[in-house]
Amino acid sequence: MLKYCTKRFLQSLVTLFIVVTVVFVLMRFMPIEGFLGPRYDKMDPGQRDAILKAMGLLDPIHIQLKNFYIQLLHGDLGESIIYRPHVPIVEILGPKIPYSLFLGWASMTLSLFFGLSLGVFMARFKSGFLDKLGTVYIVIINAVPSAVYYLFLQLYGKNLLKLPMLFDADRPISWILPIISMALGGIAGNAMWMRRYMVDELNKDYIRLARAKGMRKSAVMFKHVMRNAIIPMVQGIPASILLVMVGSLYIESLYSIPGMGGLLIQAIQRQDTPLVQALVLIFSAFSIFGLFVGDLLMAMLDPRIKLGSKEGSR
Amino acid sequence: MSKTIEQLRQEYGTREKILTIEDLVVKFSLRGEELTAIRQASLDVYKGESLCIVGESGSGKSVLTKSFMGMLDNNGWIDSGSVLYKEEDLAAYRFERQWMQIRGKEIAMIFQDPMTSLNPLRSVGSQIKEAVELHQDLRGEAAREAVYEILENVGIADPVRRYRQYPFEFSGGMRQRVVIAIAMACKPQILVCDEPTTALDVTIQAQILQLLDKLQKMYDLTVIYITHDLGVVAHVADRVAVMYAGDIIEVGLSEEVFYNPQHPYTMNLLSSLPQLGEKGKDLYAIKGTPPNLFKEIHGDAFAPRNSLALKVDFVHRPPYFTVSPTHKAKTWLLDPRAPKVELPSAIKQLRSKWGDDIVAGS
Numbered sequence: 272m273l274k275y276c277t278k279r280f281l282q283s284l285v286t287l288f289i290v291v292t293v294v295f296v297l298m299r300f301m302p303i304e305g306f307l308g309p310r311y312d313k314m315d316p317g318q319r320d321a322i323l324k325a326m327g328l329l330d331p332i333h334i335q336l337k338n339f340y341i342q343l344l345h346g347d348l349g350e351s352i353i354y355r356p357h358v359p360i361v362e363i364l365g366p367k368i369p370y371s372l373f374l375g376w377a378s379m380t381l382s383l384f385f386g387l388s389l390g391v392f393m394a395r396f397k398s399g400f401l402d403k404l405g406t407v408y409i410v411i412i413n414a415v416p417s418a419v420y421y422l423f424l425q426l427y428g429k430n431l432l433k434l435p436m437l438f439d440a441d442r443p444i445s446w447i448l449p450i451i452s453m454a455l456g457g458i459a460g461n462a463m464w465m466r467r468y469m470v471d472e473l474n475k476d477y478i479r480l481a482r483a484k485g486m487r488k489s490a491v492m493f494k495h496v497m498r499n500a501i502i503p504m505v506q507g508i509p510a511s512i513l514l515v516m517v518g519s520l521y522i523e524s525l526y527s528i529p530g531m532g533g534l535l536i537q538a539i540q541r542q543d544t545p546l547v548q549a550l551v552l553i554f555s556a557f558s559i560f561g562l563f564v565g566d567l568l569m570a571m572l573d574p575r576i577k578l579g580s581k582e583g584s585r
Numbered sequence: 586m587s588k589t590i591e592q593l594r595q596e597y598g599t600r601e602k603i604l605t606i607e608d609l610v611v612k613f614s615l616r617g618e619e620l621t622a623i624r625q626a627s628l629d630v631y632k633g634e635s636l637c638i639v640g641e642s643g644s645g646k647s648v649l650t651k652s653f654m655g656m657l658d659n660n661g662w663i664d665s666g667s668v669l670y671k672e673e674d675l676a677a678y679r680f681e682r683q684w685m686q687i688r689g690k691e692i693a694m695i696f697q698d699p700m701t702s703l704n705p706l707r708s709v710g711s712q713i714k715e716a717v718e719l720h721q722d723l724r725g726e727a728a729r730e731a732v733y734e735i736l737e738n739v740g741i742a743d744p745v746r747r748y749r750q751y752p753f754e755f756s757g758g759m760r761q762r763v764v765i766a767i768a769m770a771c772k773p774q775i776l777v778c779d780e781p782t783t784a785l786d787v788t789i790q791a792q793i794l795q796l797l798d799k800l801q802k803m804y805d806l807t808v809i810y811i812t813h814d815l816g817v818v819a820h821v822a823d824r825v826a827v828m829y830a831g832d833i834i835e836v837g838l839s840e841e842v843f844y845n846p847q848h849p850y851t852m853n854l855l856s857s858l859p860q861l862g863e864k865g866k867d868l869y870a871i872k873g874t875p876p877n878l879f880k881e882i883h884g885d886a887f888a889p890r891n892s893l894a895l896k897v898d899f900v901h902r903p904p905y906f907t908v909s910p911t912h913k914a915k916t917w918l919l920d921p922r923a924p925k926v927e928l929p930s931a932i933k934q935l936r937s938k939w940g941d942d943i944v945a946g947s
Contacts, residue, residue: 483656483689495707499705
């Protein structure tokens with residue numbers, strides 16, 4: 272097991288290195304004007320070269336790459352050049368991450384808890400009332416554009432339940448609406464997959480044998496069906512950490528939350544290279560870590576996965 | 586150890602009935618229509634015997650056994666009739682709670698495909714232990730010891746190591762042994778084997794049948810085999826019940842049914858055995874298809890496919906006619922008024938070997 276973990280961890284590091292390097296190199300192929308922002312037109316070539324040289328952009332690419340990684344090892348993500356010029360990226364992201372992270376975790380916990388329970392009950396009482404109700408919910412959430420029900424929720428949450436319409440970090444009551452809004456989609460998704468995996472398991476032969484040996488239906492459900500159905504779910508859970516980090520652009524703007532939502536898109540549009548690199552690094556680190564944890568959990572739960580020996584063939 | 590037919594018949598006269606199925610009707614609702622899967626079938630099962638239920642696919646063999654384990658699918662129900670087991674009418678059972686007293690504990694079942702009958706994600710030992718805990722009231726270390734013992738009984742060496750292994754580490758034959766171990770851990774009175782060897786290759790088949798035979802003697806089990814493999818039947822059966830279109834049309838000692846078949850369907854079934862075919866001639870096959878069970882069947886269900894059918898076969902359903910104390914069949918051919926019919930050549934050949942001097946088990 273330890274060998275498998277180490278191996279898988281090193282693989283993750285290599286993946287991260289490749290992703291970051293590729294993004295770094297690609298950013299260097301962007302037109303040079305972008306790095307100078309709106310000042311470009313007012314500068315003569317000498318000034319431009321001076322600025323670019325100061326930023327280290329005229330060095331050969333492998334030198335730039337080396338410098339970037341040396342900086343990184345010292346915990347320095349560099350400075351923003353356009354989004355907020357000359358402000359260290361750590362300072363830009365520092366205050367934003369906790370908001371997105373907190374809202375993300377809260378909604379993920381909610382969606383896991385309610386989504387999985389809903390799925391379990393839907394499968395247990397398949398084609399009963401609860402199953403049909405749940406299906407209606409899942410279809411609505413998937414079919415209606417999320418903006419519509421976000422707005423509905425904000426509107427009715429304010430009018431009927433007298434909940435605050437905007438986010439305020441100091442008032443926990445104002446966290447409710449954004450968290451629920453973010454969880455709705457996750458609940459539907461988790462419920463749908465959990466139900467599906469459980470129904471799949473329910474129709475398998477070993478369930479018949481378990482019943483034939485005299486186990487109670489609830490015991491079969493719990494000890495066989497749920498246990499087996501949870502495995503494919505578990506693998507995906509850590510990977511959704513990424514979604515938590517990125518933040519939701521729409522919900523954050525709807526409730527004016529100062530989070531990370533949409534920051535990456537803005538940074539790319541405005542060609543703030545160091546910021547893009549920092550964000551890509553953080554996001555890919557999280558998602559690769561998520562996949563790593565998912566695989567570990569899977570390997571722990573599913574005895575059929577032989578650790579180490581058959582890695583190459585997977 | 587060989588006994589004559591007469592001795593066997595006498596022996597059956599003294600045997601105790603363990604399960605009595607009478608006029609059982611099982612229906613399913615399918616796409617808004619009602620399907621009658623079992624049509625007033627009756628069958629006695631004697632304690633300690635091996636009974637084979639044979640018949641083609643869809644004749645209701647599995648449904649019949651599921652009906653007395655409370656394992657019919659949700660769209661199926663027992664419409665009328667009775668199933669008496671230890672003075673309890675199982676046909677009247679409505680609740681899971683009642684079936685809990687029967688399922689596993691009194692009647693256990695093993696299924697056709699050992700490859701899919703075990704939970705792939707739980708160790709073999711834990712799956713057997715579940716049955717031990719449910720039915721032998723043992724916990725923890727004692728339950729584990731009991732599992733080791735059962736594993737050895739079903740011929741799995743090194744039970745301590747095997748206990749912790751998962752189904753994917755077992756071959757098909759070994760998995761079927763585990764499935765049998767689970768059934769035996771329930772300490773049942775009756776063991777229903779639903780095509781226990783169909784998914785196994787021939788050498789393993791023989792081993793599994795031997796194992797079942799050994800366990801039957803060891804625990805004084807009553808075993809009901811469901812199969813369409815007449816080779817298996819000849820090998821294991823004390824008695825044979827032939828099913829057609831949801832009814833048991835002929836039942837008797839294995840020798841009686843094999844050498845002296847009375848119902849035209851049984852005759853046809855035996856005629857289609859490759860062993861009875863003549864070299865150079867096409868193998869015999871029963872023409873037509875089984876009747877549509879969505880519709881009500883008049884007369885003998887087999888009549889439309891039966892070249893020996895009498896007029897009465899299309900109008901009135903035949904009752905059981907007794908051939909011997911242990912042998913009866915539902916066919917008008919046994920009525921004293923029936924005309925003499927020309928029997929298929931394969932059956933004549935079989936009957937020529939038939940006589941009271943025939944030796945059982947030979």
